[in-house]
Amino acid sequence: MKTDDLIAALAADTLPQKSVSQRFWRALPVAIGLSAIAFLVFWGPRPDIRVALGSVAALKTILPLVLVLLSGLLAFALAHPGLRAQTRRAALGILAAGLASAFALVLAREGFSGLTSALATPSLMVCLLSIPVLALPILGSVFWALSAGAALHPRQVGAAGGLMAGGLAAAIYSLYCDQDAALFVLPAYSAAILILAFIGAVAGPRLLKW
Amino acid sequence: MRAANRGDSVAYHRLLRAITPVLRTVVRARGSGLGPEGCEDVLQEVLLAIHTKRHTWMEDAPLRPWLYAIARHKVVDAFRARGRRVELSIDAFADALPAVEGPDPMDGRDMDTVLGALEPRAAEIVRAFGLNGETTAETAARLDMSEGAVRVALHRALKTIVRLRQRMIE
Numbered sequence: 129m130k131t132d133d134l135i136a137a138l139a140a141d142t143l144p145q146k147s148v149s150q151r152f153w154r155a156l157p158v159a160i161g162l163s164a165i166a167f168l169v170f171w172g173p174r175p176d177i178r179v180a181l182g183s184v185a186a187l188k189t190i191l192p193l194v195l196v197l198l199s200g201l202l203a204f205a206l207a208h209p210g211l212r213a214q215t216r217r218a219a220l221g222i223l224a225a226g227l228a229s230a231f232a233l234v235l236a237r238e239g240f241s242g243l244t245s246a247l248a249t250p251s252l253m254v255c256l257l258s259i260p261v262l263a264l265p266i267l268g269s270v271f272w273a274l275s276a277g278a279a280l281h282p283r284q285v286g287a288a289g290g291l292m293a294g295g296l297a298a299a300i301y302s303l304y305c306d307q308d309a310a311l312f313v314l315p316a317y318s319a320a321i322l323i324l325a326f327i328g329a330v331a332g333p334r335l336l337k338w
Numbered sequence: 339m340r341a342a343n344r345g346d347s348v349a350y351h352r353l354l355r356a357i358t359p360v361l362r363t364v365v366r367a368r369g370s371g372l373g374p375e376g377c378e379d380v381l382q383e384v385l386l387a388i389h390t391k392r393h394t395w396m397e398d399a400p401l402r403p404w405l406y407a408i409a410r411h412k413v414v415d416a417f418r419a420r421g422r423r424v425e426l427s428i429d430a431f432a433d434a435l436p437a438v439e440g441p442d443p444m445d446g447r448d449m450d451t452v453l454g455a456l457e458p459r460a461a462e463i464v465r466a467f468g469l470n471g472e473t474t475a476e477t478a479a480r481l482d483m484s485e486g487a488v489r490v491a492l493h494r495a496l497k498t499i500v501r502l503r504q505r506m507i508e
Contacts, residue, residue, distance in 0.1 A: 129449035131358060133468020134382050138389045139351035140467045140474055143493040144343075147393045209407035210399045278391040280411050337504075338391065 148207050148277045155269035162265040163300055171258065171304040180308070188302035188313055191227070192295040195321070198223055199291035203270070206285045207277025207336075220291075231314040238311060246311035255305060259320035260327075263297035267324060271335050279336040286332020287325045294324030339401050343392060354385065361385070361409055363434040368424045369417065378446040380416040386500050387412040406431040452502045460495035463488060 146154075174180060181189070198220045205213040235243060270289040279285040298317050307313065342350030362381050369377045388408055395404040406428045417424045453461040459481070466477040474492075478485045 129382075129453060129465070130445050130468065131362075131378055131382055131385070132355075133465065134385060134446075134449060135351065135354045135358065136468035136471070137464045137466075137492065137496070138385060139342075139347050139354060141389070141489070141492050141496050142345040142347050142350070143489055144345065145390075145393045208394045208396060208404075209411075210404035211396060276393070278387075278394040278408060278411070280407060338387065 146276060148204060148273050151273035151276050152270075155272050156266070159265040159269035160296065160300075163262045163297065166265075167262060167300050167304070171301070173303045174306045176306075177303060180306075183308075185308040188305065188308070188317070189299045192298040192302065192317065192321070195220075195223060196292050196295035196299070199288045199295060203274060203285055203288035203292060204277075206281060206288060207274050207279050209278050209280055220288075227314060227318065230310070234310045234314070243311050243315070246307075246309045247315065249307065249312070251305065251307045251312070252316055255301065255307075255316045256320050256323070258301050258304075259294060259297045259317070260323055261297075262300050263293040263324050266296050267293035267328065271328075271331065275336055275338075277336075278338060279332070282332040282336040283329050284332070285336055286328035286330070288328070289332070290325040290328020291321060293328070294321035297321075297324070339392065339395060340397055343395075343397070354388075357388075357405065358385065360431060360434050364409070364426070364430050365413060367430075367434070368413070368426065369422075371422070372420065375445060375447050376420070379448040380413060380420075382446045382449055383416045383503060384409050384412045386496070386503070389496070390500055402432075403428075448503060448506065449499075452499050452506065455502055456495060456498060460491055460498070463491050464495050464499070467492075 180186070198216065202213060202216040202220055205211040205216050267290060270293050271286070274285055274289050277285070298321055302317075305313075307316075339350075339353055342353060358381070361384055362377070365377045365380045365384070366374075369380060372380070388405065391408055394408075395401060409431060410426050410428060414424055414426055453464060456464070463477060463481070466472045466480075470476075472480070474485050474488050477483075478488045481488070483491070
């Protein structure tokens with residue numbers, strides 16, 4: 129086939145395509161709904177949810193949502209060639225650095241014994257399993273939306289999408305989790321969310337290829 | 339491109355014809371070992387990528403960086419699929435002079451293979467525009483379809499082509 133003939137065919141194809149953001153708004157609410165229903169059926173909110181959300185423990189929900197926003201913006205920029213991603217990457221880095229220094233600060237105050245005793249609870253395994261499970265439908269919808277983009281670095285886009293799904297799942301899970309110690313929440317939630325980022329980074333090159 | 343994303347077929351046609359000679363130069367400069375037909379295959383792959391990803395260009399951003407990024411990614415990808423590594427900087431596109439259109443037919447082979455794998459009617463619709471110079475309405479009348487059905491069939495056929503080509507080079 130001649131290139132000119134191909135061009136004529138391409139030009140004649142004027143059906144609009146769904147953009148990344150259109151796909152996001154279509155799929156993400158459904159996926160979040162699915163996870164929320166699963167959460168209500170199998171986990172359910174903690175009994176003292178009202179008190180908890182009025183205290184410092186609300187950060188367990190708020191910080192993951194900040195992460196969702198920042199990683200979502202980054203994934204969006206990375207899926208659109210020509211958009212600058214540096215600022216968004218830096219914002220995500222600042223959040224990560226902030227969380228890491230908060231962890232270091234608490235650790236310095238309470239020592240390693242504090243850390244091991246905070247993590248010596250069955251809640252740790254529950255957290256590390258629940259967040260990925262709750263994140264799966266969300267990760268699926270995020271990848272479906274991002275696959276409409278043109279990822280030049282699919283591994284990075286996948287990782288950012290994984291962070292986004294992990295953050296949303298962590299925010300949902302935090303409504304159940306009754307462990308409020310910073311030495312539990314920071315490492316456990318971070319590890320669970322990073323599992324998702326890892327899955328995203330592995331799946332990215334395969335699923336976001338174009 | 340803005341007009342193209344809003345469905346202006348004529349403006350889109352003009353744009354694709356305008357960028358093709360530049361893309362051809364870049365591809366040929368790097369693919370001397372592929373022969374003119376092999377280069378044309380790569381070029382057609384790049385054009386298909388630009389087409390299927392055209393909505394990832396943000397209307398408030400300049401077009402060139404987007405275009406070059408898509409093209410560069412696809413050229414490197416296409417050469418890699420053919421077992422070659424190419425180094426390609428964005429500047430290569432900006433510096434390239436449009437290729438002189440010689441008397442040789444700007445023909446690619448891969449496309450015919452893929453069209454052969456397509457349903458005959460879908461392949462005919464894809465061919466109708468360039469080969470016969472038809473409009474959607476004329477194709478619809480000839481094939482006794484509605485214009486909308488031709489549009490949908492063309493859209494699906496192009497999607498299938500992209501998928502088949504990807505499978506072909508893997």
